[in-house]
Every structure is written in structure tokens, then in C-alpha cells.
Amino acid sequence: MEEFPANPLRIGDWCxxxxxxxxxxxxxxxxxxxxxxxxxxxxxxxxxxxxxLNHVWxxxxxxxxxxxxxxxxxxxLLGDDARQPSYIATVPRLGxxxxxxxxxxxxxxxxxxxxxxxGLADRSIPxxxxxxxxxxxxxxxxxxxxxxxxxxxxxxxxxxxxxxxAYLLLKRAxxxxxxxxxxxxxxxxxxxxxxxxxxxxxxxxxxxxxxxxTEELIDMLSKIxxxxxxxxxxxFYFKGKQITIAEIAKTLGVAYVLxxxxxKSGKTLRVTAQLIRAENxxxxxxxxxxxxxxxxxxxxxxxxxxxxxxxxxxxQSAAHPSTATAPxxxxxxxxxxxxxxxxxxxxxxxAQAIVDYLHQATRLDPAYAPAWAELARxxxxxxxxxxxxADTIAAxxxxxxxRALLLDPKLADAQLALGIVYAYLDWDWTAAEREYxxxxxxxxxxxxVLALLSDIRRSLGNVEEALGLMQQAAALDPLDAxxxxxxxxxxxxxxxxxxxxxxxxxxxxxxxEQPVYALLAEVKLAAxxxxxxxxxxxxxxxxxxxxxxxxLVYFVLGRRAEADAELVALENRGASDVAFAxxxxxxxxxxxxxxxxxxxxxxxxxxxxxxxxxxxxxxQNLRSDSRYKLLLQKMKLPE
Numbered sequence: 223m224e225e226f227p228a229n230p231l232r233i234g235d236w237c238x239x240x241x242x243x244x245x246x247x248x249x250x251x252x253x254x255x256x257x258x259x260x261x262x263x264x265x266x267x268x269x270x271x272x273x274x275l276n277h278v279w280x281x282x283x284x285x286x287x288x289x290x291x292x293x294x295x296x297x298x299l300l301g302d303d304a305r306q307p308s309y310i311a312t313v314p315r316l317g318x319x320x321x322x323x324x325x326x327x328x329x330x331x332x333x334x335x336x337x338x339x340x341g342l343a344d345r346s347i348p349x350x351x352x353x354x355x356x357x358x359x360x361x362x363x364x365x366x367x368x369x370x371x372x373x374x375x376x377x378x379x380x381x382x383x384x385x386x387x388a389y390l391l392l393k394r395a396x397x398x399x400x401x402x403x404x405x406x407x408x409x410x411x412x413x414x415x416x417x418x419x420x421x422x423x424x425x426x427x428x429x430x431x432x433x434x435x436t437e438e439l440i441d442m443l444s445k446i447x448x449x450x451x452x453x454x455x456x457x458f459y460f461k462g463k464q465i466t467i468a469e470i471a472k473t474l475g476v477a478y479v480l481x482x483x484x485x486k487s488g489k490t491l492r493v494t495a496q497l498i499r500a501e502n503x504x505x506x507x508x509x510x511x512x513x514x515x516x517x518x519x520x521x522x523x524x525x526x527x528x529x530x531x532x533x534x535x536x537x538q539s540a541a542h543p544s545t546a547t548a549p550x551x552x553x554x555x556x557x558x559x560x561x562x563x564x565x566x567x568x569x570x571x572x573a574q575a576i577v578d579y580l581h582q583a584t585r586l587d588p589a590y591a592p593a594w595a596e597l598a599r600x601x602x603x604x605x606x607x608x609x610x611x612a613d614t615i616a617a618x619x620x621x622x623x624x625r626a627l628l629l630d631p632k633l634a635d636a637q638l639a640l641g642i643v644y645a646y647l648d649w650d651w652t653a654a655e656r657e658y659x660x661x662x663x664x665x666x667x668x669x670x671v672l673a674l675l676s677d678i679r680r681s682l683g684n685v686e687e688a689l690g691l692m693q694q695a696a697a698l699d700p701l702d703a704x705x706x707x708x709x710x711x712x713x714x715x716x717x718x719x720x721x722x723x724x725x726x727x728x729x730x731x732x733x734x735e736q737p738v739y740a741l742l743a744e745v746k747l748a749a750x751x752x753x754x755x756x757x758x759x760x761x762x763x764x765x766x767x768x769x770x771x772x773x774l775v776y777f778v779l780g781r782r783a784e785a786d787a788e789l790v791a792l793e794n795r796g797a798s799d800v801a802f803a804x805x806x807x808x809x810x811x812x813x814x815x816x817x818x819x820x821x822x823x824x825x826x827x828x829x830x831x832x833x834x835x836x837x838x839x840x841x842q843n844l845r846s847d848s849r850y851k852l853l854l855q856k857m858k859l860p861e
Contacts, residue, residue, distance in 0.1 A: 233266055234309055234322035236300060241494040243420035243483050244467075245299065249503040251467035253460070253481070256422055258296055265310060265320040293318055299464055413450040413476040414497075416440045418461040420483040432484045433458075434558040439480065444667050452476065453669040453699035459732075471500030474700070553587035556580070560596055570609050576600045584622075591633050594626035598639040602646050605828055608799035612828040616647045634664045638671060646830055649858045651678050669698035673705060681833040682860060685712055703733035710741065715837040719749050740767035743775065748839065752778055766796045770803045774840075777811055797823075802831040806840040817841075818849045825856060832857070 231238040237246045240263060244253050254262070293310060302309040309322045416439050419432040437454055444451040452474045460470050467479050482495035492512050560579035563572050577600045583593035601619040605612040623643050626636035641657030644650040658675040661668060676691035689712050696705040710725035722745050729736045739762035743755040756775050762768040769792045776785035793804055805820035821844075824832045835841060836859060844850045854861055 230327035232325045232327045237327050266324045269320040269324040414478040415452050415474040415476040417481040422483045422485040455702035456699045459701040550587035553583040553590050556583035557593045591626045591630035594622045595635040595639040598623035606830045619643045634661045637661050669695040683836040703729040703736040707738050737764040740771040743771045766800050773807050802829045809844050810840045
């Protein structure tokens with residue numbers, strides 16, 4: 223496959239930056255997915271010539287429609303008109319050609335004198351934007367069998383450098399404010415969004431490494447006091463979307479955006495990163511790192527030493543660095559593979575694959591604390607999703623979390639994992655809350671921990687406090703539909719039906735596939751709008767949630783045979799993983815004995831929904847029964 227230039231190009235009015243995976247014009251910056259960039263570079267390389275695009279889709283069978291759609295999408299990004307093209311012209315029956323002028327990009331501001339604010343000047347960063355302490359390193363050749371793990375070490379390089387950049391950002395913010403630079407209320411000057419790093423390798427097979435790098439940067443930057451960093455879900459919401467940097471920053475409510483890319487060609491790895499001031503598109507900092515795949519392991523210590531020189535001691539203490547040593551490279555690769563599978567909908571096979579990867583990581587490097595912490599979480603996930611019985615993995619989950627904390631007492635992920643084990647396997651709410659609050663002391667901007675702490679307070683019956691904590695989580699991660707769903711659930715339990723509906727519809731705005739239609743139907747049922755409740759259930763994609771909802775609505779409508787049929791179907795196919803949902807239907811129907819049979823089953827299965835037993839509106843008919851109090855005692859919940 224042809225290798226396209228990595229240096230910026232000028233195409234018409236646009237600056238094309240292949241390494242960063244973006245195009246820009248007059249301060250407007252647009253991220254562009256890898257295949258669209260390849261298409262653009264392919265046309266530019268043959269400007270004026272007819273191109274059949276076989277270089278873009280080499281080895282892939284495509285139809286004329288798919289080519290047409292790709293070109294149409296590219297024209298839309300460039301602001302081009304197919305009828306009067308300024309960039310891409312159609313050659314009937316032959317293909318397409320680039321008609322805009324193409325040349326090397328020359329930055330018009332390259333010769334301008336850049337005046338640094340005091341905060342930047344104090345850190346001795348050259349006007350060129352290259353951090354002091356950068357170094358070109360050569361080393362002896364190593365066996366190429368290590369290629370697959372090479373991208374991992376770029377994480378260490380970039381994470382440390384980004385911490386330095388973030389420190390500069392924090393130092394710079396006061397001077398910007400005092401000099402009159404405007405910052406909106408929603409875009410704090412001390413805020414940064416980390417966008418998913420792009421995989422620009424020829425084979426496009428390093429995505430999980432690029433994603434892992436992004437997660438590491440978000441995690442490390444979020445540990446800096448005073449710096450607001452939107453969480454992973456909000457950052458990854460923009461993955462693959464054609465949207466400008468300014469729009470992304472406005473949505474996330476941040477003043478700065480960090481983005482980058484990973485490119486592998488032959489035996490060379492190129493990692494590019496840049497920090498952008500969103501309001502004007504100014505590149506505050508950028509750098510490119512070229513390393514030999516064979517040499518990368520040998521030069522790791524040298525790179526770490528150079529990075530260390532760039533960091534102040536105060537920054538190191540503020541970031542709560544791990545006390546663990548660098549992991550075995552193969553263990554780190556397995557850990558990254560597991561992390562890549564963690565997000566999104568996980569099948570039974572994927573959930574087991576995560577555990578297998580983490581078992582491999584802990585075998586390869588028993589001293590690597592993050593892998594033990596991740597293993598504990600993966601085991602709990604298997605239990606809460608009824609993929610394995612809780613009692614079969616409880617001991618191993620405890621051991622993994624405890625091992626992580628023993629290896630690295632300052633590792634927030636280890637404390638978080640232990641809290642999750644306490645909450646979902648032991649019903650030990652006090653111990654879980656203690657661990658979550660320890661994590662918040664280290665990472666006050668951790669949206670996930672705020673959401674988990676909210677769940678604890680909600681389980682204990684403190685719904686108002688839980689609501690406030692979840693609102694904080696949603697503010698930190700505004701594009702995570704789950705937080706809006708949980709806000710909807712809590713408002714529903716408090717009888718605030720309008721607010722509940724508002725949050726649930728917002729969840730659907732963020733993610734149209736979010737399974738909240740059944741809950742929305744319950745809200746409408748509580749508002750006596752049975753017809754709309756029935757209509758909403760037709761949109762529910764979760765078959766069991768739809769059956770549960772229909773069982774309720776049909777019962778209210780007096781269609782008893784249909785209600786019974788839905789309930790029986792749910793009991794037949796959901797006994798192992800929706801016992802709590804079945805119990806609440808029986809409770810609503812005032813079938814008290816059956817409700818307690820299913821609640822006992824849900825408790826023994828450690829069904830996570832069971833933790834809302836004190837607040838669920840459908841369980842109202844059970845609360846005067848002595849068995850209800852016994853169940854609370856079994857779950858270690860106050861009466």
C-alpha cells in the first residue's frame with residue numbers, strides 16, 4: 223500500500239494534517255476519520271488526474287455507491303459543491319480528480335515572534351512549541367517479536383508530557399484571566415478534553431492501543447487538582463464523528479482540547495500529540511515522536527529520564543504517582559487488550575475474554591497492580607450480569623483487589639476495585655463507601671466514583687444525597703447516557719415524574735439505543751397515561767425489559783391473560799438474571815408470597831438491581847411485611 227506524506231499539506235484553503243487526523247481553515251479545526259483522510263491524500267497525490275480510488279480501498283471490494291458516499295462525505299467536510307467543484311470533480315464513468323491547488327503547507331505565522339505568558343515562560347518551553355528536554359535517541363536493534371506491544375510505551379511518554387502541559391495550562395490560566403482573555407462560565411480556563419487518539423497505521427489494527435493511550439491520559443490528567451477533565455464516555459462520544467474542535471469543546475465545556483494519533487509504518491512508530499486552545503484554534507503545544515519498533519524497549523528508561531527532567535516536584539506530588547515499577551511489556555499488552563474490551567456491550571464470551579487477558583497479565587507480571595485491580599472488577603462484572611455465580615468468584619475477586627492495594631497502596635484503581643467488590647459481592651455498604659471516598663480524595667473529578675458513591679447512598683435510602691452526587695457525575699461526564707438514566711430512576715422513586723421523564727429523554731438524546739423506554743413507560747404509567755406507556759414499550763430494544771413493562775401495562779388495562787403470558791415468558795427466560803424485575807411485578811400485582819420468593823432469589827444471586835429495594839415504587843406493597851425487614855437485614859441495609 224502506498225505511503226502518504228505525514229507532513230501538513232495545503233489543499234485549496236485547507237491545511238491538511240495527516241499525522242493529527244484533522245483539517246483546518248481560518249481557525250476551524252475538523253477531525254477526519256482515517257479512511258476519509260486516505261481518500262483525500264490519494265486525490266491530492268494525483269491532483270489533476272483521474273483517480274479510481276484503488277489506493278484507498280486496496281484489497282477491499284467496494285461498490286460504486288460506497289465510493290460515491292465517501293466522496294460525498296469528503297466534499298461536505300471541505301464545503302465543496304459537486305455541481306461547481308472547487309476541490310473534487312467527478313469524471314463521468316471514470317472516477318474523480320482533485321482540482322484544487324495542492325502544495326506543502328507553510329504556516330503564515332511561522333516567522334512571527336510568539337510572546338509567552340509568564341506561566342509558560344517560567345517552564346522554558348521554546349517558541350517553536352517543542353518542549354525542552356526532547357531528545358532524539360538511537361539504540362541497538364532488538365528482536366521484532368515485540369512490535370505488538372510497542373505502542374504501549376508511547377503512553378508513558380505522552381502521559382508524563384501531558385501532565386507537564388496540563389501544569390502549564392494551570393499556571394497560564396490566571397495570567398489569561400488577568401489580561402482580559404474571556405472564558406465562558408461553562409468553559410473553565412483550567413479544563414481540558416482528551417479526544418480519542420487516532421489509529422493511522424496502514425493496517426488500522428492498533429485501535430485498542432490508541433484507545434488505551436487516550437484512557438491513560440484522561441486518567442492521569444484527572445488526578446491533577448484544579449484541572450477539570452471530562453470522563454472517558456464523554457470524550458469517546460466524538461470518536462468517528464466529523465465535528466469541529468470548537469464544537470467538541472463547547473459540548474464538553476472545556477477551554478483546551480488534547481488530541482493525537484498513532485502511526486506505524488514498517489519498523490517505525492510515530493506518535494503525535496497536540497494541545498489546542500478551543501476558542502481560537504491556537505496550538506499551545508505539539509510534538510511528534512518517531513521511534514524504531516525494535517529499539518523502543520531499550521530506550522524506555524532514557525525517555526522516562528528526559529520526561530522526568532521536564533516535571534516539577536510539585537506536579538509529581540499533585541498527580542499522586544503510582545509507587546509500582548514499570549510492568550512487563552507483554553503483561554501491559556494483555557492489560558490493554560482487556561481494557562479495550564471493557565467498554566460497550568459485552569457478550570458472555572467477551573466478558574470471559576477480559577478475565578482471560580487479565581489472568582495472563584497477572585501471570586506474566588504478578589507485581590503489576592493495575593492488572594489485579596482490573597481483574598477484580600472484571601470478576602464482579604461477571605457476577606452482577608449473572609454470567610457466573612457470585613459465590614464462585616467472590617474469593618478470587620477479593621484476593622485480586624487486595625493484592626492490587628498491597629502492591630500499590632496509592633493506586634486509586636485498587637481502592638475503587640475493592641469498593642466495588644464490597645458493594646456488589648458482600649453488600650458491605652460501609653466498607654464500599656469508605657473505599658470510594660478514599661478514591662475521591664485522590665481524584666475529586668472522577669465521575670465514575672461519584673456515580674458509584676451515589677449508588678451507595680441510594681441503596682441506604684438517602685436518595686436526595688444520591689441525586690446530588692449523580693448530578694455531579696453527569697456534569698463531569700455530560701455525554702454518558704447512563705447518568706441521565708440513573709437521574710431519571712431516582713426522580714421516579716421520589717415521585718418527581720416530570721423530572722424523571724426529562725432525564726430519561728435526555729438519555730435518549732445522547733444515545734438513542736439507551737434501554738430506557740421501559741422505565742419511561744413506568745413513569746407514564748405512574749402518571750396514569752397508560753396508552754402512551756403501551757406505545758413507548760414498542761420502542762424498547764431489551765426484550766426482557768419490554769416483557770416486564772407489558773406485564774405491568776396489560777395488568778393495569780385489565781388484559782389479565784396477556785399480562786400473565788408476558789410474566790410467565792419473563793420467568794421462563796429471565797430467572798437467572800432478572801429475578802428482581804420479576805419480583806417487583808408480583809409485588810405490584812399484590813402477589814406478595816411470589817414477590818418474596820423472587821426477591822430472595824435476587825438477593826442470593828447478588829442481582830445489582832436488588833440494591834434499590836428501599837426506593838423502588840413498585841415494592842410499596844411489601845414494606846409492612848416482616849419478610850421485608852428480614853431481607854433488609856440480610857442485605858445489611860437499615861430499616
